[in-house]
Amino acid sequence: MGQAALLIAALGAGCVTPGGGGTALFNGTDLDGWEITDFAGGGAIEVKDGEIHVAMGELISGINLAHENIPRTNYELSAEAMKLDGNDFFCGLTFPVDDTFASFIPGGWGGTVVGLSSIDGMDAAENETATFKNFENNRWYRFRVRVTPVKIQCWVDDEMVVDLLLEDRGIALRAGPIELSVPIGITSFQTVSRIRNVRLQPIQP
Numbered sequence: 001m002g003q004a005a006l007l008i009a010a011l012g013a014g015c016v017t018p019g020g021g022g023t024a025l026f027n028g029t030d031l032d033g034w035e036i037t038d039f040a041g042g043g044a045i046e047v048k049d050g051e052i053h054v055a056m057g058e059l060i061s062g063i064n065l066a067h068e069n070i071p072r073t074n075y076e077l078s079a080e081a082m083k084l085d086g087n088d089f090f091c092g093l094t095f096p097v098d099d100t101f102a103s104f105i106p107g108g109w110g111g112t113v114v115g116l117s118s119i120d121g122m123d124a125a126e127n128e129t130a131t132f133k134n135f136e137n138n139r140w141y142r143f144r145v146r147v148t149p150v151k152i153q154c155w156v157d158d159e160m161v162v163d164l165l166l167e168d169r170g171i172a173l174r175a176g177p178i179e180l181s182v183p184i185g186i187t188s189f190q191t192v193s194r195i196r197n198v199r200l201q202p203i204q205p
Helices: 003-012 177-181
Strands: 034-036 045-048 051-054 060-065 075-086 092-097 100-108 113-117 140-147 151-156 159-165 185-189 191-202
Touching (some): 045 060, 060 177, 075 092, 075 185, 092 177, 100 151, 100 185, 113 151, 113 159
Antiparallel strands (some): 075 140, 075 191, 100 113, 140 151, 151 159
16 A cells, blocks of 8 residues: 555544645655546546646546545545646546535536536536636636535635535436546546645544
8 A cells, every 4th residue: 555545544544633734645746546537538647747637538537546545524625726728627526425425516518617516416517506717728726625514615716616505415426437536536528637736634523
């Protein structure tokens, strides 16, 4: 088991109390602790200059954690991403929500839709989390997802874009290839992107 896998296992077991923005899930050198997700027609993925470089694929490209022992609630997941080319989402974040999963999609459906998939069977473009934002090429954005037993909240930079109460809501992944992204995945859709500073932070209930 690599160093990243050991660290995440300890974090999931409650044995690590990280500081300074949480535990780094990406070491900046290689994909230790991750695997390239087996999406049909996925673009090439490599680590260069301390970043994860994602080439444009036919549809979805991405990586996912190679083990399951991570928090299911009371945590924050964050990553920084830049889009170089393409007109769709460039840092989709798939994450656990108790005993299920969801995806935060920044810039989907032609490049501007921001929201969660799926809620009560409706995708990010269809449910009440949908907002619209223009994402510039060649600019770094910081995405952050907070999961508690009560809410899912998401930010783009310092702007909260999702504030969803979970009571009586059906949370699930969109049926299809994105189901390969569990337990934590980072994906892009027909875009060239760069990813860095992927972190996981337990939070107090």
